[in-house]
Amino acid sequence: DTEVTQTPKHLVMGMTNKKSLKCEQHMGHRAMYWYKQKAKKPPELMFVYSYEKLSINESVPSRFSPECPNSSLLNLHLHALQPEDSALYLCASSQVQGQGYEQYFGPGTRLTVT
Amino acid sequence: LAKTTQPISMDSYEGQEVNITCSHNNIATNDYITWYQQFPSQGPRFIIQGYKTKVTNEVASLFIPADRKSSTLSLPRVSLSDTAVYYCLVGWSGGYQKVTFGTGTKLQVIP
Numbered sequence: 575d576t577e578v579t580q581t582p583k584h585l586v587m588g589m590t591n592k593k594s595l596k597c598e599q600h601m602g603h604r605a606m607y608w609y610k611q612k613a614k615k616p617p618e619l620m621f622v623y624s625y626e627k628l629s630i631n632e633s634v635p636s637r638f639s640p641e642c643p644n645s646s647l648l649n650l651h652l653h654a655l656q657p658e659d660s661a662l663y664l665c666a667s668s669q670v671q672g673q674g675y676e677q678y679f680g681p682g683t684r685l686t687v688t
Numbered sequence: 689l690a691k692t693t694q695p696i697s698m699d700s701y702e703g704q705e706v707n708i709t710c711s712h713n714n715i716a717t718n719d720y721i722t723w724y725q726q727f728p729s730q731g732p733r734f735i736i737q738g739y740k741t742k743v744t745n746e747v748a749s750l751f752i753p754a755d756r757k758s759s760t761l762s763l764p765r766v767s768l769s770d771t772a773v774y775y776c777l778v779g780w781s782g783g784y785q786k787v788t789f790g791t792g793t794k795l796q797v798i799p
Contacts, residue, residue, distance in 0.1 A: 578731070607787075616775065616789035616790060616791060616792055617732065617789050618789075619786065619787055619788065622786065630786055662729065664731045664732075665731075666731070673720050673737070673739070673780070674719075674720025674721065674722040674737045674739075674777075674779065674780065675720070675722040675737075675777045675779055675787050676722060676734050676737055677732075677734065677787065678734065679731030679732050679733065680731050681730055681731055682729065682730065682731050684729065
């Protein structure tokens, strides 16, 4: 099974709402990632978890709060977002000790902030 | 992290072989070369990865010259469904993978 699942597929939220994005994988990968992708741009790394611990935070605003409850799950909690945060949010996973950059991506959550 | 340079876009007719070249002059000794494919509104999909010479799988081939300063992704007999953005990444995880995607190459396959 090389599948990474993400829910929901689409999300519309107001600037005062609190919502969460969810990601799940069952490949035994111990590294998990959140990316943000704006239209016609490459994915931008936001957070990296390694062995369920936050390893990288790419200076992401605190209105985005990641959580890794166990080795298969990754959440991204959203609060007080801005319209410019509207984007495709991608989750990925990989082995921690790989050779190159072989990651498996989910289909993404399309987020619209109104 | 090694910087990569790819053509912004390419056009090809169906049934042709397509070669997309990526330049990575400052590649480090431990770095691998990885290619991803991305369709609109979908997550990137891992295509192929290599360190040197030639790697082939059921989807593509990757050619890496001896100096490793460039690499070429080869897609045999493309179809309309191969229309996508292709990203070349260079690096070595050695732990978690702090990936930086470049601008990628938009491949348009024409009927």
